[in-house]
Amino acid sequence: MSDFWSAWIIVLTAISYVLLAWLLLSNRKINKPEEGATTGHIYDGIEEYDKPMPAWWIKMFVLTMVFGAGYLLAFPGMGNFPGLLNWSSVNQWQGDVAAAQQRNDALYSEFMRASVVELAGDPKAMRIARRVFANNCAICHGNDARGSYGFPDLRDSDWLYGGSAEQIAQSIHSGRSGVMPAWQSLLGDSGVAEMAAYVISLGDVSAATADRHRPARENFAVLCAGCHGASGEGNTVLGAPRLNDAIWLYGGDAGKIIHSIANGRSGKMPAHADSLSAEKIHLLSAYVWQLAGEES
Numbered sequence: 276m277s278d279f280w281s282a283w284i285i286v287l288t289a290i291s292y293v294l295l296a297w298l299l300l301s302n303r304k305i306n307k308p309e310e311g312a313t314t315g316h317i318y319d320g321i322e323e324y325d326k327p328m329p330a331w332w333i334k335m336f337v338l339t340m341v342f343g344a345g346y347l348l349a350f351p352g353m354g355n356f357p358g359l360l361n362w363s364s365v366n367q368w369q370g371d372v373a374a375a376q377q378r379n380d381a382l383y384s385e386f387m388r389a390s391v392v393e394l395a396g397d398p399k400a401m402r403i404a405r406r407v408f409a410n411n412c413a414i415c416h417g418n419d420a421r422g423s424y425g426f427p428d429l430r431d432s433d434w435l436y437g438g439s440a441e442q443i444a445q446s447i448h449s450g451r452s453g454v455m456p457a458w459q460s461l462l463g464d465s466g467v468a469e470m471a472a473y474v475i476s477l478g479d480v481s482a483a484t485a486d487r488h489r490p491a492r493e494n495f496a497v498l499c500a501g502c503h504g505a506s507g508e509g510n511t512v513l514g515a516p517r518l519n520d521a522i523w524l525y526g527g528d529a530g531k532i533i534h535s536i537a538n539g540r541s542g543k544m545p546a547h548a549d550s551l552s553a554e555k556i557h558l559l560s561a562y563v564w565q566l567a568g569e570e571s
């Protein structure tokens with residue numbers, strides 16, 4: 276605040292104070308209080324008596340003014356004058372944050388020393404992890420980590436990029452991006468439809484080896500097996516999903532699978548190295564790791 280505005284506020288506050296005190300004192304006593312005298316004001320036939328204000332009210336008012344003066348001396352209220360206690364909301368907030376930080380630091384460095392397995396078995400750590408997950412991950416993976424269309428379920432033990440503690444930590448730290456090319460122009464409508472039928476049959480070896488799938492099978496070996504594996508078992512290095520199970524990132528009905536093959540897919544897991552501390556990533560890795568463990 277510039278000196279001018281500071282002075283402006285101080286002067287206005289001081290003048291209001293003096294005016295208030297004057298108003299109070301000038302009304303404290305009525306010169307000649309006569310019994311039954313009225314002010315002359317009449318409303319709806321009701322006349323207003325002319326009586327001094329009650330003493331308890333005046334005393335309260337004086338107390339309030341004394342308190343106000345003390346308050347303005349102690350706390351910042353007069354322009355740039357910081358107050359004798361030197362209190363400020365920013366100072367208080369910073370103090371609170373520093374105190375919380377200190378408590379947290381101690382807690383998190385304890386977490387950092389523990390292994391993923393130890394953390395996963397520590398109910399207090401997992402309670403905190405659940406909150407960190409809710410704040411940072413639930414928006415995409417869901418509060419229950421069950422995922423949804425395009426966002427993987429983190430509770431099943433079917434991993435795009437691997438379910439070891441290190442692989443999970445890597446997914447969180449650096450992010451992931453899955454690149455599935457589009458095949459529409461190469462395969463055409465009927466090629467894509469045949470390929471989708473073959474992909475659906477992958478879960479069942481006898482169906483997959485049936486003669487009617489032969490052209491698609493041969494195409495798959497050339498075009499798809501490099502990423503998804505010869506029998507559709509997936510590849511955690513590339514994040515290519517397993518295709519021979521019943522778990523689908525983008526839906527397992529024929530229409531969705533045709534869409535995946537024809538147009539490609541590119542799921543992105545954002546990197547959290549900048550937004551989350553190493554300690555939090557470690558804690559979350561343990562959390563995600565035990566989520567899947569619970570079920571498998």
Ligand code: HEC
Pocket residue numbers: 408411412413414415416425426427429433434435436437438443446447451452453454514541542543544545547559563
């Ligand atoms: C903006 C949405 C988004 C946010 C936020 C997000 N994720 Fe993800 N996450 C994804 C997507 C999409 C994928 C799949 C990437 C792909 O398709 O290749 C993924 C993949 C993952 C994987 C790999 C899963 C596997 O099967 O290998 C893990 C682990 C993971 N996320 C954990 C987390 C955690 C923990 C957080 C919170 C810190 C988080 N994610 C926040 C979208 C998100």
Ligand code: HEC
Pocket residue numbers: 452453454455456458470474495498499500501502503513514515516518522523524525526532535536540541542543
């Ligand atoms: C360059 C590697 C690569 C090649 C080649 C590739 N894919 Fe993929 N595919 C992926 C990746 C990575 C994903 C996951 C995309 C994501 O995470 O968003 C995927 C996703 C899919 C899905 C969706 C799976 C789901 O769970 O919803 C299907 C279906 C699929 N691919 C089929 C095929 C077929 C059929 C071919 C051959 C014509 C093929 N892919 C070739 C990498 C590849």
